[in-house]
Amino acid sequence: xxxxxQARNRFQAELEFVxxxxxxxxxxxxxxxxxxxxxxxxxxxxxxxxxxxxxxAKFLKYPHCLHMLExxxxxxxxxxxxxxxxxxxxxxxxLLHWQHYSRKRTRLQQALAEQQQxxxxxxxxxxxx
Amino acid sequence: MAAVAERSTKExxxxxxxxxxxxxxxxIEMLALSRSQKLPQPGEDVQILELLVQRxxxxxxxxxxxxxxxxxxxxxxxxxxxxxxxxxxxxxxxKQLKEAEHVLATAVYQAKEKLxxxxxxxxxxxxxxxxxxYAHRISASNAVCAxxxxxxxDPRRPYPTDLEMRSGTLGHMxxxxxxxxxxxxxxxxxxxxxxxxxxxPHYPWQSSDISVGMLPPHHSNDFGLEPPGHNKENEDDVEAxxxxxxxxxxxxx
Numbered sequence: 001x002x003x004x005x006q007a008r009n010r011f012q013a014e015l016e017f018v019x020x021x022x023x024x025x026x027x028x029x030x031x032x033x034x035x036x037x038x039x040x041x042x043x044x045x046x047x048x049x050x051x052x053x054x055x056x057a058k059f060l061k062y063p064h065c066l067h068m069l070e071x072x073x074x075x076x077x078x079x080x081x082x083x084x085x086x087x088x089x090x091x092x093x094x095l096l097h098w099q100h101y102s103r104k105r106t107r108l109q110q111a112l113a114e115q116q117q118x119x120x121x122x123x124x125x126x127x128x129x
Numbered sequence: 130m131a132a133v134a135e136r137s138t139k140e141x142x143x144x145x146x147x148x149x150x151x152x153x154x155x156x157i158e159m160l161a162l163s164r165s166q167k168l169p170q171p172g173e174d175v176q177i178l179e180l181l182v183q184r185x186x187x188x189x190x191x192x193x194x195x196x197x198x199x200x201x202x203x204x205x206x207x208x209x210x211x212x213x214x215x216x217x218x219x220x221x222x223x224k225q226l227k228e229a230e231h232v233l234a235t236a237v238y239q240a241k242e243k244l245x246x247x248x249x250x251x252x253x254x255x256x257x258x259x260x261x262x263y264a265h266r267i268s269a270s271n272a273v274c275a276x277x278x279x280x281x282x283d284p285r286r287p288y289p290t291d292l293e294m295r296s297g298t299l300g301h302m303x304x305x306x307x308x309x310x311x312x313x314x315x316x317x318x319x320x321x322x323x324x325x326x327x328x329x330p331h332y333p334w335q336s337s338d339i340s341v342g343m344l345p346p347h348h349s350n351d352f353g354l355e356p357p358g359h360n361k362e363n364e365d366d367v368e369a370x371x372x373x374x375x376x377x378x379x380x381x382x
Binding site for chain 1: 253255259263266267270272273274275276277279286287288289290291294297298299302343344345346352
């Protein structure tokens with residue numbers, strides 16, 4: 001039986017490890033060294049699914065890792081990760097998705113600015129007359 | 130049975146009429162004959178008359194019977210109509226009952242579904258404050274939304290970078306120098322990370338301050354066997370993954 005101290009360390013380690021799974025390059029690293037083919041590792045990935053529960057999920061800083069963890073449960077995904085192009089594609093898509101909100105926000109701000117400009121113009125003309 | 134063998138009133142009426150016809154014909158013939166010659170049988174005309182009267186009486190009786198049968202028949206028809214009406218009423222009620230049952234069954238089913246979803250929602254309920262706090266945490270660190278001034282070339286990412294990984298608990302576990310512990314990163318890792326000695330960066334994604342009371346789920350067994358029987362954790366494998374140096378976790382205590 002492990003002590004509380006050991007359990008806390010294990011918690012820390014598992015917290016970090018599960019978040020590392022958000023990094024597609026790391027996943028590619030693991031795949032190329034054959035870890036994703038080993039049965040104990042696959043079982044460990046299934047065990048890690050406990051991070052999806054709200055009590056544990058609130059400690060995650062990089063929530064993308066949960067999606068990756070779910071995908072890693074599928075053998076097809078694990079096999080594909082051996083290709084560097086696959087990892088690169090995932091990385092690109094992840095970055096684009098990451099930028100989605102900021103792009104949306106800038107667009108909204110632009111739209112708002114344009115609207116204000118348009119409102120300002122007629123008033124300006126009326127005053128000048 | 131006797132009732133079936135009996136002749137119907139109509140037949141009896143017709144037969145009586147036939148008799149009457151025959152008798153009256155004979156009588157008329159006799160009367161016609163008696164004009165020209167004497168009656169061969171003296172009592173025959175009386176006989177025929179008597180038979181005639183008798184037949185007539187029978188006829189009257191049968192007519193009375195027929196009249197009464199007609200009344201009974203009418204009553205029967207009325208009753209039949211009543212029965213038909215009642216039948217259709219019952220069918221109507223049956224239809225309405227079926228419809229009502231259907232509507233109620235649907236209502237009950239939908240109510241049950243609603244209760245199920247209420248239960249489900251209640252189970253997953255989290256205080257809004259916690260959710261807002263969490264949202265703040267993951268947004269402030271740019272973990273889910275890129276910083277507004279991000280350009281390609283910026284090292285920030287939505288996942289822990291190599292640097293962050295190496296400087297975490299896992300990195301420390303794997304990189305322990307064989308020549309003693311001093312809490313600093315070993316030389317090669319330092320060179321790779323280009324960090325000065327004094328800096329031991331502690332990134333918030335490790336969150337050791339927040340998670341003081343938190344323990345991971347129990348699994349005292351080996352992951353080599355098939356789940357769900359999670360067996361003794363194969364810690365050696367776990368540590369070997371972050372880098373390719375091999376040291377067991379027991380060293381970290």
